Each structure stands twice: as structure tokens, then as C-alpha cells.
Amino acid sequence: xxxxxxxxxxxxxxxxxxxxxxxxxxxxxxxxxxxxxxxxxxxxxxxxxxxxxxxxxxxxxxxxxxxxxxxxxxxxxxxxxxxxxxxxxxxxxxxxxxxxxxxxxxxxxxxxxxxxxxxxxxxxxxxxxxxxxxxxxxxxxxxxxxxxxxxxxxxxxxxxxxxxxxxxxxxxxxxxxxxxxxxxxxxxxxxxxxxxxxxxxxxxxxxxxxxxxxxx
Numbered sequence: 001x002x003x004x005x006x007x008x009x010x011x012x013x014x015x016x017x018x019x020x021x022x023x024x025x026x027x028x029x030x031x032x033x034x035x036x037x038x039x040x041x042x043x044x045x046x047x048x049x050x051x052x053x054x055x056x057x058x059x060x061x062x063x064x065x066x067x068x069x070x071x072x073x074x075x076x077x078x079x080x081x082x083x084x085x086x087x088x089x090x091x092x093x094x095x096x097x098x099x100x101x102x103x104x105x106x107x108x109x110x111x112x113x114x115x116x117x118x119x120x121x122x123x124x125x126x127x128x129x130x131x132x133x134x135x136x137x138x139x140x141x142x143x144x145x146x147x148x149x150x151x152x153x154x155x156x157x158x159x160x161x162x163x164x165x166x167x168x169x170x171x172x173x174x175x176x177x178x179x180x181x182x183x184x185x186x187x188x189x190x191x192x193x194x195x196x197x198x199x200x201x202x203x204x205x206x207x208x209x210x211x212x213x214x215x216x
Contacts, residue, residue, distance in 0.1 A: 002031070010027070013084045024086060026082070030076060035073055036073075048162055060161070066138055067137060069135070073164065077152055078150060078152060080147070081193060085201065087144065099118075100201065108196055112181075112184075113179065127178055129171060131171070132150065156174060
């Protein structure tokens with residue numbers, strides 16, 4: 001799904017969720033190559049290492065997103081998750097929400113034999129000193145949007161175009177690199193994410209399609 005389409009979809013569904021016209025949702029998508037900017041400072045523009053011409057030649061767009069965090073890359077081989085859920089009444093804690101998203105992905109990595117975890121003072125999920133999954137969220141009236149990006153079979157060379165999340169002294173990795181398994185089944189990874197999301201957030205999946213799991 002093109003990033004602009006996913007952004008518009010999120011914004012529309014956030015308004016629907018605020019008005020209680022839909023239940024909690026988890027969108028799982030894959031994007032064409034794109035760089036996304038956060039709201040901190042210049043959003044991460046100073047951390048783009050390639051020229052505008054070089055990005056255009058590779059068909060890579062740059063988007064301002066409105067989420068927290070710095071610049072990151074999305075592209076084929078990633079599972080990008082956008083939870084659109086209400087944290088009311090008993091989960092109204094931004095730090096807890098981010099830690100819970102990390103927990104979902106740590107458990108998912110464990111399913112593949114990877115001992116992933118956290119690094120104090122940094123957001124995301126890490127395998128050693130390498131980032132496996134990035135997290136950047138937006139919360140408005142305690143309804144969430146944006147979310148996480150888990151590298152599954154991602155072409156990690158695209159991260160050379162930026163200083164990922166503004167962190168220069170750590171690397172980037174993927175499930176494929178860590179497991180040594182090529183052509184990991186994306187659907188299987190998504191199924192594990194849904195299972196662990198349901199456990200951590202105490203939700204019951206209502207139905208699934210190619211791009212979304214709706215929970216109640």
C-alpha cells in the first residue's frame with residue numbers, strides 16, 4: 001500500500017474510532033520504499049544522507065507523518081503495523097503503550113528463536129546493538145495511530161540512505177539476517193504479531209483480511 005494511502009486511511013479511521021463508529025483495529029501493511037519523518041526537531045531531514053536527486057532516481061518518496069520519533073525507512077519485506085485503538089479507560093499511559101508494542105515484537109522475535117529486547121533510553125526492539133523493529137506513535141484523545149515496523153526480509157541497504165531514527169552508533173537487522181532463513185513467510189509473521197498483540201492488549205480478533213485485523 002502506498003504510504004500516502006495508508007496515512008489517509010489511518011486518519012479517517014482514527015476519526016471513526018474517536019466517534020465509536022468502529023472498534024479497535026490493527027492494520028498490517030507493506031509499503032513501497034519511502035522515508036518517513038517524525039515531529040521531533042526537523043523531523044529527521046538532517047539525517048537524510050542521500051540527495052533529493054538520488055532518492056528520486058530510486059523512486060523513494062519522503063513524507064511528513066505527524067508521529068513521534070525521527071526519520072525511518074519503510075519498504076518491501078517489512079511488516080508495518082498501525083494500531084488504531086482506544087487506550088481508555090485503563091491504559092492511558094504513553095510509555096506503557098510503547099513498551100507494550102515492544103513486548104508484542106519481542107515475543108514475535110522469540111517465536112523465531114531470536115532473543116530480542118530493549119536498550120535503556122532508546123525506543124524499539126533490538127537484537128544486540130542492532131535494531132530489529134522501529135516504533136513511532138501518535139496518540140490523540142487516547143486513540144492511537146502510526147505504530148511499528150518489523151524488518152522481516154527487508155533490503156537493509158536502504159537504511160544506508162539515512163541515519164535511522166537519528167541513531168548513528170547502532171546497526172539495523174532483520175528476521176532474515178538473524179535466522180539465516182531466506183524467504184520467510186510474511187503471513188506467518190503477521191499471524192504471530194496478531195496473536196501476541198491480542199495477548200498483550202487483551203483483545204480478541206474478530207476477523208482478518210489482507211490489510212487489517214479488527215479486534216473487539
